[in-house]
Amino acid sequence: EAQVTQNPRYLITVTGKKLTVTCSQNMNHEYMSWYRQDPGLGLRQIYYSMNVEVTDKGDVPEGYKVSRKEKRNFPLILESPSPNQTSLYFCASSPIKGLSTDTQYFGPGTRLTVL
Amino acid sequence: GIQVEQSPPDLILQEGANSTLRCNFSDSVNNLQWFHQNPWGQLINLFYIPSGTKQNGRLSATTVATERYSLLYISSSQTTDSGVYFCAVSTSGTYKYIFGTGTRLKVLA
Numbered sequence: 001e002a003q004v005t006q007n008p009r010y011l012i013t014v015t016g017k018k019l020t021v022t023c024s025q026n027m028n029h030e031y032m033s034w035y036r037q038d039p040g041l042g043l044r045q046i047y048y049s050m051n052v053e054v055t056d057k058g059d060v061p062e063g064y065k066v067s068r069k070e071k072r073n074f075p076l077i078l079e080s081p082s083p084n085q086t087s088l089y090f091c092a093s094s095p096i097k098g099l100s101t102d103t104q105y106f107g108p109g110t111r112l113t114v115l
Numbered sequence: 116g117i118q119v120e121q122s123p124p125d126l127i128l129q130e131g132a133n134s135t136l137r138c139n140f141s142d143s144v145n146n147l148q149w150f151h152q153n154p155w156g157q158l159i160n161l162f163y164i165p166s167g168t169k170q171n172g173r174l175s176a177t178t179v180a181t182e183r184y185s186l187l188y189i190s191s192s193q194t195t196d197s198g199v200y201f202c203a204v205s206t207s208g209t210y211k212y213i214f215g216t217g218t219r220l221k222v223l224a
Contacts (some may be wrong), residue, residue: 031210042201042216050210058211059116084149100165100205102145104212106158 004107023091032074121215138202146205
């Protein structure tokens with residue numbers, strides 16, 4: 001089954017404790033992206049990647065790191081989480097289509113609480 | 116940067132009614148997509164529609180790129196259509212996406 005998976009689905013942690021949220025897709029998509037969703041603010045893009053070893057900042061990259069060492073995986077790293085990073089996080093993937101992407105497919109989301 | 120506005124912010128319908136959701140954007144785009152977030156939080160792609168018109172069952176969408184807006188039509192609404200509808204755009208020369216703040220739809224039985 002074609003899908004985007006995220007782990008963990010739920011996480012409660014404390015300020016400053018490094019964490020990684022994993023994202024994996026089995027559709028051989030070049031493009032992968034991370035978003036956070038907060039009430040009243042919709043979805044905001046954190047980072048995206050056009051292919052292996054190619055990443056770029058979205059609108060809200062501060063406090064996050066990413067890496068793309070394999071095509072299928074795009075982990076999101078919070079080196080020192082803070083309470084303002086409490087949010088619902090989504091990973092997405094898409095084929096590249098010309099100078100843009102095709103339809104994005106989203107993972108199920110990761111709800112993160114930082115105390 | 117580009118601004119994306121969706122209207123109306125909230126909509127309540129009786130089952131069977133039709134509705135039109137609007138997405139306005141402030142600059143030219145090379146990509147526009149519509150998504151539905153169901154009450155369980157899952158995001159489902161509806162349309163990839165940078166221009167023109169597409170239909171999928173009871174849903175259809177039209178993007179008029181030259182006038183910087185897109186419309187999502189829902190006909191004969193069902194309770195399962197409830198949730199939040201988002202449009203997302205990307206501009207030329209970038210793979211960055213900007214989402215609108217969404218239209219929250221509730222369909223009553």
